[in-house]
Amino acid sequence: MAATATPVLLAWSGGKDAAWALHALRQRADVEVVALLTTVTAEYGRSSMQGVRREVLHAQARAAGLPLLEAEIRAGGDNDAYDAAMAAALAEAARRWPGLRTVAFGDLLLEDIRAWREQRCTAAGWRLLTPLFGRDTALLARGMIASGLRAGLCCVDTTQLPAAFAGRDFDEGLLADLPAGVDPCGENGEFHTCVWDGPMFAAPLHLRRGDTVLRDGRFAYTDFMLPASPHPVVGATSVATG
Template sequence: MFSGGKDSLAALIRLHEAPGWSVERLVTTFNQTDRRIALHGTPLALLRRQADAVGLPLTAIGLPEASDNPTYRTRIAEALEPLRASGLAHVAFGDIHLADIREFREAQMTELGMTPLFPLWQADTTELARELISGGLQARICCVDLQVLSADLLGRLWDFELLAQLPEGVDPCGENGEFHTLVVDAPVMQHPLKVVAGDTHVSHDRFCMLDFRPA
């Protein structure tokens, strides 16, 4: 599943580097009301441009703004069943440490007759961050949890300087939801994603998102 953030691209990079694997398609979910990617706030139109830069087709699954688990499961199943029938057997996720999320995904994929993959599972997030940044992945902060981080970080490049400035206890990959990113360049992208930053908005009185748009 693809969000356009660093974890999604990191999982894609790992699969590209692993012998015997061929990634055929990207799959994402978006809010049908504002047509943005949940938690990240990235416009679906921008994610489509990112998928084009990667060189893969994108399946976009619309969800109601107040989507519950049964609705989520149904929409995912409706979208993935044709892919399974066409011969695609695996779905990769960018989760690193959250066991409950992994268990949920494993149960859902088992119901659909597909096998989940977790290329980043149990990775050391400090080492992973250094590996990705050193390897040429460029990501910008698109969302922060205001209970943990300042909105001043929005728009900044996720680089070694930013990592050094993160408060103690904040995961360098934002694995606990402290921040989310939009990848604008990576080894698996054929060209950089050109974006401009717009306004910010706050969701649920807690998560501040920067409105990136295609340049």
């Protein structure tokens, strides 16, 4: 790491925004991402928002050439439990990388979420960095695709977007088909993605699509897995998306 570069810990969900934040930070001379941090739900072994499998998260980190730290939470945990898990993970990161006190997120537009993160980070003695914040999401989405980012929709909020979009590639065809009012990057929670290729990776991941299931009567999740991963998904209702 260059002597003048600030070390950065990047929050990693497994999706396109985190991946693009990594790409954006790597274009800068004043910072260097030294590790990724993901929040995993213990009972499921998946990232807490996207539902990306733990083994896929680690494969993404290897492709990015970075270590991955985990903050493990319990299903249904409250904000206090989340804060405790994140504080423990940040403390571990600070021990491993002396001088590391900046954490980055791939947030795009939601000022209330950014303010909440900043308050939590400040309370823990950390600085918040949001390299993509305020970008035009339509231009950003097309820029990601044009630059070679490849991802699929792993979670769709069916109150905002039909379940048939779950499992689709994040590409120009998808952007053209999104209903009016749906953010091109899914910034309002309309959808989440699982990324398998892009300029932030040394080589693409060869993921396969599994079943699409409905959880909580609302969220359609498509399973993306490594070739050797077991297929079944339990505790949810199958959804036909074709």
